[in-house]
Amino acid sequence: MLSRLAHRGPDDEGAVHASGNAWLGHRRLSIVDLSGGAQPLSNESGDLWLVGNGEIYNHDEVRDGLDVEFATGSDNEAALAVIDTLGPRALGTLSGMFAVVAAGQDGRFVAARDPVGIKPLYWANEAGCFRFASEMCAFDPGWQRRVEVFPPGCYWTPDEGLVRFASAVPEAAVGVFNEPAAADAPVPDEVLVRVREVLVQAVESQMMGDVPVGVFLSGGLDSSIVAAIAQRYLERRGLRLKTFAVGLAGSNDLDAARRVAHHLGAEHHEHVYTADEVAEVVPDVVRTIEAFDPSLVRSAVPNYLLSRFTAQHVKVVLTGEGADELFAGYDYLRRFDDADDLHDELVRIVEGLHNLNLQRCDRVTMAFGLEARVPFLDRDVISLGLSIPAAWKIAGPGVPEKLALRAAFDGWLPHDILYRDKEEFGDGSGAASVLTPYFDDEISVTSFAEGREEAPIGLRSKEELAYFQIFQEHLPGVRPEQTLGRFATA
DSSP states (O other), X not given: OTGGGGGGOBTEEEEEEEETTEEEEEEEOOOSSTTTOOSSEEOTTSOEEEEEEEEETTHHHHHHTSOOOOXXXXXXXXXXXXXXXXXXXXXXXXXXXXXXXXXXXXXXXXEEEOTTOOSOOEEEEETTEEEEESSGGGSOHHHHTTOEEXXXXXXXXXXXXXXXXXXXXXXXXXXXXXXXXXXXXXXXXXXXXXXXXXXXXXXXXXXXXXXXXXXXXXXXXXXXXXXXXXXXXXHTTTOOOEEEEEEETTOHXXXXXXXXXXXXXXXXXXXXXXXXXXXXXXXXXXXXXXXXXXXXXXXXXHHHHHHHHHTTTOSEEEOOTTHHHHHTOSGGGXXXXXXXXXXXXXXXXXXXXXXXHHHHHHHHHHXXXXXXXXXXXXXXXXXXXXXXXXXXXXXXXXXXXXXXXXXXXXXTBOHHHHTOOOOOHHHHTSSHHHHHHHHHHHSXXXXXXXXXXXXXXXXXXXXXXXXXXXXXXXXXXXXXXXXXXXHTTO
């Protein structure tokens, strides 16, 4: 199982028989405490072990609040100490993205996943024997048919079963902001100031680590704001931000990213890919994201190429994931003209992110030993974003989507970047223009009809048939309904 996950942790490998019936294994991507943070980690008495994936951004504060003698500077040791001293219900005090498994000589066993589901965790049960892993491919084919997504914000122990310790959407801050008096009322300055303050704090906290942190920069609103905050943070320390972009020659994203990077004074890196390169990596992309939904694959292809390129320069990047869900950036959300309905839809898609965009984001980056961080999905940002009355998020004639976010960072970026029309990454980078016609040409009408007849589910296009066949070959034991990447979009 560890060898199948070597791409996620190319720097080191560790394992321990924590008890007679518990074994823990870990592949390490060294980011915090490079020399002393090897895993599995053990507690002070040496009778509890933990392996963890992800980052605990507030680990210093957690350490200060516990009467524990820490052996390393690893952020994951804070998660171990919380489980050991306070119990797994206290995992909600951790700010970060994580999937952890802890096991002790006394029979203790805990598996847990962060509330948003930023970091993946899968599990399978066969006759009372449980296995856990970060990707479905880690499981043997005989186990794959039993693999399920471990739910975010939950922990599991043999005694208690599955217990929720936190939710993706914290309780909204009631009464923080008054409802607008009219649908076209301007967003108050107090809201804009708070949005700016909370997002700046989230980005700065996620600059944590002992290696340089870069930014995926598409030139769109969300990644440009993240880059602007990160550049200001680094400038105060005499450093310069590294930004990364990819696209077909002449693509909109490449042009916008260059302009943003120049405006910020960032050290910009870009890769211009070809149509042949897009088609060539498709099988690797489907295997990497462990899904076959066409929209997911189309967006994953440029992200895969971007990750492969970026990993040559840094180990950690910040991304703009989550902004569209909090501030109503998707085009289909323009159909909502009732504030309550819009708010309910935003909550729904935030709670489902772990099955779609976050799955893509994690897999394509970790395929190259690159860690992606998502400051818009800091739980304080989620709480604030969803406490802003949805009436201020309704777009319409003369009112662009994500107006509060744009206005909050007025002066931080050129006006035309702040108010650039949204494009899906697969469109802005040019990948979508390649893939659909490519498979229309590659797969005949007869082959498509035969493929649809043989498939256990309805397939909507030649493109989806191609992706599904790759998926089936890669994960022969997994039933289509086990991967929610396709069905969550229905």
